[in-house]
Amino acid sequence: MNYFLLSVKCVLLLSFVCVVSGANILAYFFMPSKSHQFVFQPIWKELALRGHNVTVITTDPLNETIPNLREIDVSESYSAYLTHDLSNLRRETTAPYVMIDFIQDLINDIFKIQMNNEEVKEILRLPKKSFDLIILESHNKMAFGLKHKFDAPAVAISSFGLPVFTHYLHGNPIHPVLYPDFMSEVHECKTLSDKVESTYFTLTVWLLVKYKIGPEADLLARTYFGKDMPYLDELEKDCLLFENTNPLFSDKRPKTPDVMEFSAVLPVRDPLTADLKQILDNAKEGVVYFSLGTNVRFDHVQGDVKKTIMEALGDLPYTVICKWESEKLEGQPKNVHLRKWLPQQAILAHPNVKAFVTQGGLQSAEEAIINAVPLVVIPFLGDQPLNAKILTSKGMAETISPKDLNRRILTESIMKVAQDEKYRNKAKELRDIFLDQPQSGIDKVIWWCEYVIRHKGAKHLRSPAADIPLWEYFMLDVLAVVLIALYLVYKITKVTIKILLELFKRSTASTTSKKKKKN
Structure with missing residues (x-):
């Protein structure tokens, strides 16, 4: 059995x-x-x-x-x-409804x-x-x-x-004050200005998605997935x-x-190519790794940004490995090596890397934390500005706004995080917290x-909060009942007091009249 x-x-x-x-x-x-x-x-x-x-x-x-x-x-x-x-879609220069609509x-x-x-x-x-x-x-x-x-x-x-x-x-x-939207650039609402900014962004995005983006997306989806779609x-x-x-x-x-x-x-790390390994191993003064991710292209960036960046990188005493749209550039400094694509995790894991200049994307930030590499963040779009604020507030990064970017600021920021051990020590602390997970x-x-x-x-x-309208979520119906009840109590009390006062006046008048008659 x-x-x-x-x-x-x-x-x-x-x-x-x-x-x-x-x-x-x-x-x-x-x-x-x-x-x-x-x-x-x-x-x-x-x-x-x-x-x-x-x-x-x-x-x-x-x-x-x-x-x-x-x-x-x-x-x-x-x-x-x-x-x-x-490349040029930034919160500091673009209204939230324009930015969200553009992305959609x-x-x-x-x-x-x-x-x-x-x-x-x-x-x-x-x-x-x-x-x-x-x-x-x-x-x-x-x-x-x-x-x-x-x-x-x-x-x-x-x-x-x-x-x-x-x-x-x-x-x-x-709640826009307690939990700002991740694209609003507000990390914590510590000032009245932060609260107003976060509330404005939250309401703008909510209304835009609710009444424009949502209906348009639904109409488009029905053309591929059926008119009977919920x-x-x-x-x-x-x-x-x-x-x-x-x-x-x-x-x-x-x-x-x-x-x-x-x-x-994160994916399994691609190995270093022989030429990259040689560059990293032979960089006695150290290496600065420069990459602004996949969505920010320098051939799209306006103004003299490309020239500014190259001049600043050329001023560094370090070897620079840089992700660029081409592997050769007019006026390219001798210490700068350009590549169209790079095995980022493998580079960040190399002990000679002193600093990482990044746009502040979440994946790049996490890879830097895992390898305890301090950062210089130049945030452009999406969640990057908020990530930059968080990394800077945690003590492992310096942030440069794209509108403030110039040769001196970029050079000084890179030198600062590369030479001051407090940035790398803080990065190691954050790495230990980040990796200490049960699963x-x-x-x-x-x-x-x-x-x-x-x-x-x-x-x-x-x-159940997903299935009730906002007026019910915020208990406006309950509030209405309470307010009506309070109003009725107020009106009844007012009428009652008025009646009692009138009766009191009559009673007083009657008593006075009787006294006068006796006299």
């Missing part, structure tokens, strides 16, 4: 494992940006290695031989940047290019129930239509922070959501059970993806 029960348990266990291990998963990571894709690549690779059948739509395929992994290459959508230049126009164009890819069209012709799980990049609202298209549970992942409207949809608090906001609310953040960058906002944080999902980011994401597959969704984690 015991053997029989044991056999039954084994069969049930194996059935359970098969359900999870053999799932059909569609992943869609739309953003044409290597730094974004680096966050997602380990996730889809690990899911495939664990036995799931993974189809991924991506701008940057791994091109590795994994039997149950199919990568659909939509790198042609990088062409969207030819008509949408992000870019996302719309990227989405159209990708949906018209022949292999993507082939996927969209598949019947419902073709996939057991959909994994989406959260910043593309149209992508949530895939949940309806295939009638499957979904997990959404952000490669950096979450905007205010996403928090609102999931029922997270959106409104995109309803589909988005019904997804488990992951935000790529860490204890050093977290806004400490309390989150509903269906919104989780993860961090340190790796990738293990956390994979576990919850398989959790959603096992339970065919995670509706039981959805907060």
Whole structure:
């Protein structure tokens, strides 16, 4: 009998494992940006290695031989940047509604290019129930239509922070003074000016997404995923959501059970090429690494910024390794080595690196923290200005606003962080905090993806705050009842006092009259 029960348990266990291990998963990571894709690549690779059948739509395929992994290459959508230049889109010079609307126009164009890819069209012709799980990049609202298209549970992942409207949809608090939006550049509301700025940004973005971006995205999504699709906001609310953040960058906002944080999902480090290794090893005075990421292109930057940067780098006593659009430049200093692409993690891990000049993107910041390399941050767009403020406030960085950038300031800032050990010591402290976690980011994401597959969704984690309107969330109905009740009490009390006073006057008058008659 015991053997029989044991056999039954084994069969049930194996059935359970098969359900999870053999799932059909569609992943869609739309953003044409290597730094974004680096966050997602380990996730889809690990899911495939664990036995799931993974189809991924991506701008940057791994091109590795994994039997149950199919990568659909939509790198042609990088062409969207030819008509949408992000290099000069900065919060300090651009109104929030203009900035958000510009980014959404870019996302719309990227989405159209990708949906018209022949292999993507082939996927969209598949019947419902073709996939057991959909994994989406959260910043593309149209992508949530895939949940309806295939009638499957979904997990959404952000490669950096979450905007205010996403928090609102999931029922997270959106108090602009306590939790400024990650693109507002306000880190902590310490002054009245900060509070006004954060409130203005939060309300502007919320209204723009609610009444313009949301409806336009919904209309566009219906052309690809069906006219019978529920409104995109309803589909988005019904997804488990992951935000790529860490204890050093977290806004400490309390989150509903269906919104989780993860961090340190970084790809395996590419090795140094022989020439780079020789440059790094032979740099006796040390190395400064310069890279402003993938979205800021120097051939788009206006003014004399390129010349200013090269002159400042040439003034340094260090060897400089610099990511640039070309590997040769007129007037290039002898100590500067230009490359179109560089193995960033491998460079930052080299002991001769003294400082890293960066735009302040989350992935670059995390890689610098992991390798305890101090920073000079030149933030341009998105979450970069806020990241710069956080890194500077933590003591491992100096920040230069692009509008203040000049030869002297850049040279002095680099020398300062490279020579003063307090920056590297603070970076080491932050590294120890960052890496001290009970579970790796990738293990956390994979576990919850398989959790959603096992339970065919995670509706039981959805907060009731996601399903009530704002007037109800802020208890305006209750407030109205209380105010009406107080008003009625006031009116009744007023009338009662008036009646009592009138009766008292009459009683007094009657008593006075009787006294006069007696006299």
